[in-house]
Amino acid sequence: MEQKKLDVVLGLQWGDEGKGKIVDVLTPSYKMVARFQGGPNAGHSLVFGGDSFVLHTVPSGIFRDGTLNVIGNNVVIDPVILMDEIAKIEKRGVNIDGRLVISKRAHLIMPTHVALDAASESAMGKTKIGSTLKGIGPTYADKTGRYGLRVGDILQDNFKALYEERKQRHQMLLGQYPPFELPFNFDEYEKKWFEAVVQMKRFRFIDSEVYVNKALDNGTPILAEGAQGSLLDIDFGTYPYVTSSNTLSAGVCTGLGIAPSRIGKVYGIFKAYCTRVGNGPFPTELFDADGDRLREIGHEYGATTGRPRRTGWLDMVALKYAVMMNGVTDLIMMKADVMDSFDTVKVAVAYKVGKYTVDCFPYDGGKDATPIYKEFPGWKTSLSGLTRYEDFPEAFRRYIDFIEAETHCKVSIVSLGPDRDATVMR
Ligand code: IMO
Numbered sequence: 424m425e426q427k428k429l430d431v432v433l434g435l436q437w438g439d440e441g442k443g444k445i446v447d448v449l450t451p452s453y454k455m456v457a458r459f460q461g462g463p464n465a466g467h468s469l470v471f472g473g474d475s476f477v478l479h480t481v482p483s484g485i486f487r488d489g490t491l492n493v494i495g496n497n498v499v500i501d502p503v504i505l506m507d508e509i510a511k512i513e514k515r516g517v518n519i520d521g522r523l524v525i526s527k528r529a530h531l532i533m534p535t536h537v538a539l540d541a542a543s544e545s546a547m548g549k550t551k552i553g554s555t556l557k558g559i560g561p562t563y564a565d566k567t568g569r570y571g572l573r574v575g576d577i578l579q580d581n582f583k584a585l586y587e588e589r590k591q592r593h594q595m596l597l598g599q600y601p602p603f604e605l606p607f608n609f610d611e612y613e614k615k616w617f618e619a620v621v622q623m624k625r626f627r628f629i630d631s632e633v634y635v636n637k638a639l640d641n642g643t644p645i646l647a648e649g650a651q652g653s654l655l656d657i658d659f660g661t662y663p664y665v666t667s668s669n670t671l672s673a674g675v676c677t678g679l680g681i682a683p684s685r686i687g688k689v690y691g692i693f694k695a696y697c698t699r700v701g702n703g704p705f706p707t708e709l710f711d712a713d714g715d716r717l718r719e720i721g722h723e724y725g726a727t728t729g730r731p732r733r734t735g736w737l738d739m740v741a742l743k744y745a746v747m748m749n750g751v752t753d754l755i756m757m758k759a760d761v762m763d764s765f766d767t768v769k770v771a772v773a774y775k776v777g778k779y780t781v782d783c784f785p786y787d788g789g790k791d792a793t794p795i796y797k798e799f800p801g802w803k804t805s806l807s808g809l810t811r812y813e814d815f816p817e818a819f820r821r822y823i824d825f826i827e828a829e830t831h832c833k834v835s836i837v838s839l840g841p842d843r844d845a846t847v848m849r
């Protein structure tokens with residue numbers, strides 16, 4: 424029997440590729456959208472009708488009527504951030520009742536996890552990861568350390584005791600760190616945290632792996648929404664400057680309880696250039712006027728932390744690696760319009776490392792690599808408002824053709840602006 428498969432949307436770079444917008448655009452073809460990993464370190468921006476919204480924990484299908492949204496088992500949840508987000512969504516007049524379910528197996532980010540994140544980053548000084556300080560690393564560390572607190576635990580009579588036990592352990596750890604500044608008032612946050620935990624109970628806590636598999640059996644079209652990017656993957660990213668989970672398509676299996684054979688299309692999103700927020704290797708990073716132009720024209724400031732993003736040229740070495748690791752079936756190209764005024768557009772096709780030329784993404788993330796560039800003449804015209812590939816300027820089509828030839832993958836969607844409507848389907 425032909426099995427119904429689940430499609431995936433994920434980022435191929437260092438995050439912020441535009442996953443929120445694309446999930447929102449694709450959602451009308453799906454009945455269910457599921458987040459499979461990451462937590463409120465994510466900031467998914469959606470723009471419609473001149474209005475914008477940033478989602479951190481809630482799947483980006485929430486703004487489309489009739490779509491069910493699932494928070495899967497490998498998502499880490501800060502109840503305060505989740506309930507704050509819910510309040511904002513409802514303020515927009517969106518009815519969320521019965522449209523959001525949460526895995527009982529998802530882990531909770533505790534206030535002490537957030538404190539541990541701050542303590543760890545502060546102690547690392549110059550070598551810090553540049554984390555979003557949302558408690559992601561310590562929460563996943565507790566999960567693999569088998570000391571986590573899960574959504575299902577909220578329904579247990581001894582929840583408070585479980586919390587206290589973990590809190591005490593965290594306090595012991597915090598005592599080991601050199602003095603650091605806590606960026607929030609702990610007692611206030613903890614009070615809000617417990618209030619939010621109670622509020623969370625209005626959503627169904629479910630065995631999402633069973634729920635999602637049964638939905639697939641019944642022929643429900645499901646889209647899995649990635650967070651962060653492939654180069655931030657804990658195993659294959661630019662370690663240790665990564666997040667603490669598997670962001671790749673393989674993470675869909677463990678993050679939702681889906682067998683590998685049930686994964687269908689893998690939509691890989693990339694910007695026509697590169698950005699990175701936080702520390703770590705970034706071979707094609709620009710420190711010149713072109714880099715500043717990418718940041719200003721592209722509004723490259725973090726949706727979660729407001730930090731200016733580092734900017735650089737498209738990196739084909741890294742992109743090909745991400746396409747391979749994810750088994751990308753369809754590429755989605757974002758924000759080429761940001762480079763409308765550029766005379767020349769560059770793409771790194773290999774790295775020079777010492778006396779060697781390397782065209783495969785190295786284990787150290789290209790820390791000492793000097794990119795070798797291929798140059799393309801800019802299209803020097805506005806792409807905005809274009810709706811058909813045939814109408815794209817020749818120079819821009821050549822850029823796309825090159826990417827397709829290098830990755831052996833079709834660019835199926837070209838996004839030319841933040842709004843839902845600025846999307847060209849091929
Ligand atoms: P979306 O889903 C961009 C980065 C942080 C830092 C590293 C580790 O919006 O694409 P963490 O808080 O996870 O411990 O931080 O990962 N990072 C992101 N960068 N977009 C994101 O999410 C990110 N989530 C985490 O800046 O370098």
Ligand code: MG
Binds near residue numbers: 438465
């Ligand atoms: Mg983002």
